[in-house]
Structures are given as C-alpha cells and as structure tokens.
Amino acid sequence: MKPWLISFKRFIQEIWHDKMLFFICLSPILAGVFFRFGIPLLERFFAERLHYGLHLDQYHVLFDLLLGALLPYMFCFASTMVMLTEYDERITGYLAVTPLGKRGYLLTRLGFPAFLSFFGSCALLIVFSSSRMPLYLITLIAFLSCLLCFNISLLLFALSGNRVEGLALAKLSGLVLLGLPAPFFVPNEIQFFLAPFPSLWIAKLAVERKLILLIPAVLTGIVWILPLYRKFDHKLSRC
C-alpha cells in the first residue's frame, strides 16, 4: 500500500477512536436537518401559536452558505486536532523523514479531508438546501468552502503550540467565516472591510450569482495558502 494511503487510514482510525472528533464530523448532518426541516417548523410554530410572522425566507441562502461551510470546517477542525496531537507526540517531524514526506503528510491530513468534505458539502446542500440552489452554485460553494477551511486548518496548525492551544484558537478561527453573513446584514460600503476574507466573496457569489465573483473568491483563498503553508513547513521542520 502507498505510504499516503497508510497514513490516511491511520488518520481515519484516529478520528474513529476519538468520539469527540467523530461526532464533530457528523454534526453538519444534524445542522442540515435543522435548517431544512426545523426552521420551517419554527416559522409555522410562530405563525400558528404566537401569531407572529417569522419570515426567514430571505435568509435561506445564508443558511445554505453556513451548511456548505460547516462540513469542511468540522472536517478541517478534526484534521487539525489530529495533527496537533501528532505534533505533541513528535510524530509529525518523524513522518516527514519517512517515504510519506512533508507533502504526503499535508495531503493525508488536510488534502484528503478537504477533498472528501467537498463531496460531503455538495451532498448536504443537495439534500438539505433551503433555497434550492442550482447544482453549479452548490458545487462552487462547496469547493470554495473547502479552500477556505483548508486555510483555517493551516492557520490553526501553524499558530498553535499544542492541542489545547489549538482548541482555543479554533473558537477564534470562526471569525474567518464572518464574511458569510456580511452581504445580508452589512451595508455594501462597509462589507469591503472584510474583502481579504474569502468567506465574503463566497457569500456575495451565492447572493448575487455573478460568476465574476469567483475570481476574488478563489484568489483570496489561494493568497492565504502561500504564507500559511510557509508557516506550516517552518513548524514541521522544527519538530
């Protein structure tokens, strides 16, 4: 078996045996069920029992955006936790001097999970989308969300000294997703303060459905990868 397959198998086993990480990876399904069925029920409850019109139709795209980002975010969070545990146990540096190598390690700990989460995110959006997004948009949002979460993982690993720090930093990393609600609540001229965050462009693409917005969405994603990968590589070399 190829070293990267063996390494990925070990990664899956690690998540399987860590119940917290396992349930984190499943949690987006619960969120999907809530967005798809829970919110309409809530709207009906407010209308029938409380005689209050809770109209959330205008936010259905936002729910879909959150749903699309949730699975990659949770997968990448789980990956980062596994990587930080391995870093604490000094395995990361050792694997870099085996036939797996640094890039093989990155591939099996971030690349594969991001790749899988792309399909997972597409599936979740197809099944649970409240706004009934077209397939091309679902695919684009899933892809861009994976790119964004790949960056978040690199950021968490590069900046955390250990798993405990990683957990703390993961809470803060949610701020990177702040661009998602921006087009719904923030005036246009202020939104651009969030321009360096890919999440803003993903949300604008979903709301405005202009393919030209794909360019800043992809570019901001790639621009973040370069310095973060350097930091990741730097940290790996000092294990």
Place this chain on the structure above:
Amino acid sequence: MIHAKNLSFSYTKAPFIENLSFHIETGEIFGFLGPSGAGKSTIQKILTGLLKGYKGFVSIDGAEVKHHHNDFYETIGVDFEFPSLFEKLTARENLVFFSSLYKKHGDIDRSLAAVGLTREADKKVSGFSKGMKSRLNFIKALLHDPALLFLDEPTSGLDPTNARIIKDIIRNEKEKGKTIILTTHNMYDATELCDHVAFIVDGTIRALDTPRNLIMSKGASKIVYTYVSEGMERLREVPMRETGMDETLQRLIRESGITSIHSSEPTLNDIFVEVTGTHLV
C-alpha cells in the same frame, strides 16, 4: 557517502551553524560530539532533508540533500532524540504502522526481542517508561533495514544494561556495512563506537579525527606510581614514553618497592575540554 562543504544555517538572523565541512565514508560510524545546543541535531535535520534553507553544499551519495526525492527516505533510518510514537497504540501497533510506510519490512517480533520489549509488545506506549520508549524508538528506525542511520542520543535515558544492548546493535549494524551518524554528548559512547568524531561547539567544528588520534595527539599517557620513602607514602607521575629514563621507577622495580602503579590516559572528554574550552553538558 556524505560530503558537506561550507555548510551554514540559521534559524534567526544570527548564524547558528557556520562553514562546516566534513566527509563521511560508507560503512563508518561518525559522531558529532558537543554540548546541548551546539548544533548537532540541526546538522542531523539538514542531512535528513528536514531543514532545507541552508547555505553551502551537502550531498549524500552525490545528490544534494535538499533535492532528494521521497524514495531517499527508504534508505535512511532516523532515531530522533525524543521518542516519536503514537501514545494510544501498543508497541507492536506502532512498529506495524511505521514499518508499513516502507517497501522493506523487518521482523517486528525479533526487533522487540532484541531490545527486551517482547513482554510489553501489546501494551500501550502511554504506559511505557522513558527508557522503554527510547528502545522502541530506536528499533523503529532500523526496521526497514536502512543503509544510512541517523541516531540522535540513542542511549540517552537508558540504564547501563540497555545502553549496552543498544550499543551492541549499533556495532552489528556497522558490521553489516551501514553508515551511522551518531549525535551525542556522551563521550564514552563516542569513544567506544565512533570511527571519527567531530567536536561541535557554537555551530562550528573545532576538531575532527578518530577518537584515538584526538586522545593521543593532545595528551600523552602517563604512569602513576606510589612507594614508601622515609616512612611516608609518595606519589610520582612519569610520561609513558619516559618510563625507561625514570631512575626512581627503575630502582623501585629492582627493589620491589612499588606500593601501587597504574597507567592514566586522557579521555575524549579531557580532549574536548582542552580543544574547545567547554564541557560536554
């Protein structure tokens, strides 16, 4: 086999390793000897390709180390100073995992037996002592039968019996024709195992030779003997090469008047202190 010329490296703006040049032949045990923080582990990281931002030239089998393909790692075994093991897995599971990354697979049971870990093979590593982890970490580096071994403080934290076992395995590996790079601050290990040693202090090589040459070039062996004269025990030292000219010694031998006699050779540590002005701590 390994050739380094004007090797320099820095973690910050200040230089950490400066202008190192050395050559290591196939089949020899080469020791980097120096105090903690001298740059020994950094040299090992450069040689294994973990640190690539160095200046100068370093090649293994003629190929620059920073351009090595992943296949290069099939041919080397690395034993880092601190164990790198999955704490949640058993000793055997760890070896099975790491061994499976390579094309060549060793005999796990035999390796465990060689370092006295047979009974602990199916226990989780989290319950292991420091010495047990060190031994497991050591055999992990040998399982795929690498031609080139990088061993960083392999006997650190081991009791004398286990240190002896590890040193015997290292010698066996050398007999099989392996090239071994030993990084240590243990002068006894270096003297016993190494064909050549380089004294590293503050990122520079202060001396490089065989342990014997280093010892012989810097300090002559001497004879120390005691005898009784005028009711008092007296002690006298004479360089080994001048024993024939020491009339007191000659007379005492004729008169059987020596109360004690022993030879005294300088150790590698003495030479290290003399050459570098610092201690191996």
